[in-house]
């Protein structure tokens with residue numbers, strides 16, 4: 001409680017996303033001492049500061065690299081990474097694809113607000129083409145990443161997406177992500193009324209959440225819809241759920257080879 | 263009875279042996295010449311002792327993983343050269359601020375940029391000290407032989423654990439790739455220091471609270487049952503960020519003083535013929551080997567010349583250099599760069615003695631004859 005008031009703006013979606021993660025951890029009944037939450041730098045990455053676990057606030061973009069060291073050194077820890085869209089896919093893009101490729105047992109939740117919030121509204125790798133940012137005053141010409149597609153292609157074994165509006169669904173996805181033995185990535189679409197919202201005339205936080213509600217389509221529902229019906233929509237839900245050898249277990253096999261020899 | 267475990271090995275290989283003897287159980291890095299043998303040796307040896315090796319996607323990741331591992335309570339190391347050292351800097355600063363013990367080996371190579379990959383250089387002296395942003399202390403140690411590469415790697419881990427700080431083993435390619443026979447000491451002959459941990463029943467653990475009479479806080483490992491927050495932001499005793507001038511001042515000052523107040527414990531050096539030396543050759547790392555033979559040759563000619571070799575580069579052996587500068591007429595600083603440690607010597611000596619410099623940047627070593635002719639020129 002002495003950490004309050006928190007640093008987030010009124011209406012920010014990051015608090016809802018953070019709460020969903022805490023709820024997922026509680027639902028799974030994890031031992032707090034064995035949970036480690038790692039973040040980079042950004043509005044999103046301040047979340048671990050409000051959470052009662054082993055918490056690590058690192059350098060911009062490097063959360064997954066720090067987390068990889070934590071998980072490798074002590075695989076008993078349930079390592080959860082909270083990162084922003086810029087943190088995860090711009091400066092930290094390389095660490096992201098390699099963590100996916102290794103299939104190391106870490107669960108990553110990307111708080112995507114489509115903008116660089118902490119530095120005041122510059123465009124990010126997920127800002128939609130044509131949208132405005134302080135460094136895209138004439139409209140963003142970059143093409144955005146689709147983070148779940150990126151993670152799935154790079155080898156993550158569990159991939160999903162929900163929004164601040166669909167917080168209950170997010171809880172479920174995070175739970176399953178944590179239970180997945182391998183690298184899990186869940187995108188949480190956030191709400192940034194302050195920078196993204198205001199710059200792009202999206203209205204209040206409530207308006208943005210109503211837009212999330214109206215525009216999101218669950219993948220399972222989407223399977224039955226035509227391309228025309230999906231025009232202008234985005235997908236949420238569980239996109240990928242597969243298995244592959246997990247990295248720390250594979251390394252343990254190498255260690256075991258030597259202990260068995262003795 | 264002393265063992266006869268004598269092995270012929272490279273400096274880089276001796277680093278791996280020393281690190282494992284010191285208790286290293288995690289290595290995270292990215293290969294780069296002339297440091298690659300440190301990664302290769304670690305990959306081979308670590309799983310045999312239950313440790314972990316990971317080749318990260320780049321040097322930034324290697325440094326980050328090393329810090330992450332250290333936070334779980336293990337002794338962790340990374341190794342690199344020139345360009346990779348530059349990449350690690352932001353996270354070295356993080357380790358300094360968050361007080362994470364870890365060892366960074368930099369087998370210096372010729373630069374700037376990719377320079378001459380397999381040629382020796384000592385051009386990262388100032389980067390070791392000031393490479394990351396902001397004010398922070400650093401410990402950097404430079405071995406001059408294969409045996410020392412072993413011993414000083416152990417020392418790096420000990421200092422890292424004792425002072426909760428990143429420690430840099432500032433090697434050069436001369437020592438890194440040189441082969442010498444060394445006796446590997448028994449475990450019982452090696453002094454090992456481990457970080458101080460909080461008591462198991464310390465339920466009010468404040469991660470950054472320094473106990474009376476100590477200079478650093480005890481450090482819990484993640485997973486040990488003391489949940490706490492680690493950040494590179496200015497933080498109070500609990501570890502949580504606070505935006506306060508007073509807290510910032512207190513924290514940054516303590517980071518400096520924990521090193522400065524213990525300089526006598528940290529600083530080591532070697533002296534040769536210093537009692538009556540009129541000219542002192544100051545050299546470090548591989549270059550000190552040339553300096554040593556030059557000084558011996560000079561003595562054979564009846565010249566009053568001595569050698570001072572800083573082993574601890576940072577903090578600089580200020581007191582010792584000040585002392586001999588009072589007596590010596592001149593100091594010759596020999597190093598493989600345009601003039602880096604010589605600046606520190608000038609700062610310390612403050613005009614009490616003449617200072618001469620031998621700097622070389624062509625990728626070759628400084629020969630004993632080059633140093634000898636400088637001695638004859640200035641004496």
Ligand SMILES: Cc1ncc(C[n+]2csc(CCOP(=O)(O)OP(=O)(O)O)c2C)c(N)n1
Pocket residue numbers: 041042043044045060083084085086087088111113115116117118119124
């Ligand atoms: C090396 C480095 N470069 C740049 C910054 C400045 N910076 C801080 S946060 C941030 C962007 C954060 O954006 P995002 O990850 O999307 O998180 P958000 O704040 O929007 O939640 C940037 C560029 C930094 N701290 N470190």
Ligand code: SF4
Pocket residue numbers: 007008009011012013014043044113117118191192193194195196
């Ligand atoms: S700037 Fe945006 S993302 Fe950051 S706290 Fe404010 S609303 Fe949230």
